[in-house]
Amino acid sequence: MRATERIVHEERARLDFSKEMSYSDYLRLDQLLDAQRPLSPDHNELLFIIQHQTSELWMKLLLHELQAAIGCVANNELDSAFKMLARVRQILRQLVDAWNVLATLTPPEYSAIRPYLSSSSGFQSWQYRCVEFLLGNKNAAMLKPHAHHAGRLLDVELTYRQPSLYDETLLLLERRGFAIPSEHTQRDWTEPHVASPAVEQAWLEVYRSPERHWDLYQLAEALVDVEEAFRLWRFRHVSTVERVIGFKRGTGGTSGVSYLRKMLDVVLFPELWTLRTVM
Template sequence: MSSASQQSDVLAPRLDFGGTTPYDDYIRASVLSGLQQTRTEDPGEMAFLVTSQVMELWFALLVHEWQTAAAALRDDDLPAAMDALGRSLDELQALNASWQPLARLTPAQFNAYRPALGDGSGFQSAMYRRLEFLLGERSVSMLVPHTGTPEAHAELQKALNEPSLYDEVLHLLHRRGHPVPQAVLDRDVTRRHEADPEVEQIWAAVYADPEREPDLVGLGEALTDIAEAMWRWRGDHLMATRRAMGSKVGTGGSSGVAWLSKRADVLVFPELWTARSRV
């Protein structure tokens, strides 16, 4: 067959739809591309808006994945939970890569559009707050910034009163016969999880005999991967802020770098880290 005949057999994509394309109907690309409303003449502001909005989408996806994992753990469906956790780790890598467009901002470049933020701060992100609630980083005070938006406040209040992803892990360990203290199982879920020495010992025992319950070792490692990726995200946030504004007060009124530095030191799922010293 001639090359001309072969080329004629290649079907071109359909072009005539008579209205919106099925792609835009499903992906809503036209909606997404219309969300960047700059407030200054600085060309760098567009990168800040797009990067921040992309991060919000990753936050939403991670919340979806960890809610899926938590529900699977409640049903003792560890394979389904592991699938969701595995997807979320890939998504966390993409989230972390989202810092690249902002990672090398100089103070002058950031100052060119910083006034447009006013009192705005990523700290006020309702979706990021839901993400942290799922990781066990929670406090009733974190609802305060959202009192003026009833729908967001109600969603956060609901999330705050539900067990975190790690709470579901601890209940799974309990159902599998591990001696999770009753005080840990019955704790006030609206408060941040604090490391417990008996839970630490459970993880140490799981890791010390990996052949006994290899699926729990796998679960522990998946959670550790997620915790490490979150630690890296916070570290990248800290470094980007340090380069762009030094030690100046943050846009939301916080102490900026000092506040982020304190948060960057926090590792979620604490017993998974301390248990390693006991194996």
């Protein structure tokens, strides 16, 4: 067989996937692309559904990376944690940019869809709740939106009861010999972290001698990167909601924009921000 004929034969062989796994098989595209079921006759509902479904997929990866990063910090594997936290930051950037697409939805277009949403709301996203809990924003009341689904409630409760990323970081500081008060290392992990002058002092030691504590210094900056990206995600959420629905109440019963604006005031790793004023 001549070379050109052999190449053509090989290319034809690669076009037949009847006996091996194809791209569509691997990604389960039939199931994935069949998951968009608009309830309204409005053209724009497909955008609304895909926006939220893709965000949930990114959050699935976000949780995967966050959980792994927490485990690495707990096991003193900081190089691996840095890689995972860098990925977390990029995922959050992806989620921020996604709001640009939803923001093309105008108030009349959303109004045509809204009656079909019933009480469904992003406020009920169990994955988002897990992200918040892993980042330290613990609030027992936020378990209630998931009480109707026992399996999902269990997932959320597990993250609610485990040490957050910042909790594990403070435990690491204690292992490294820093004077972290016991109320931050031996406490009820379901409570949010409360800012502490002693914790700030520990971080100041790290920042004043970064060459001595280089990996801790890197970890601190990685945490700031993550919180900054998370703040941008929240801000872009507020801005998009206000642009599309104004100050109407949310479909899930929240006050809408007013509730989201309150969330902008939540600080996850407070001492890493206040030390900048002290230095």
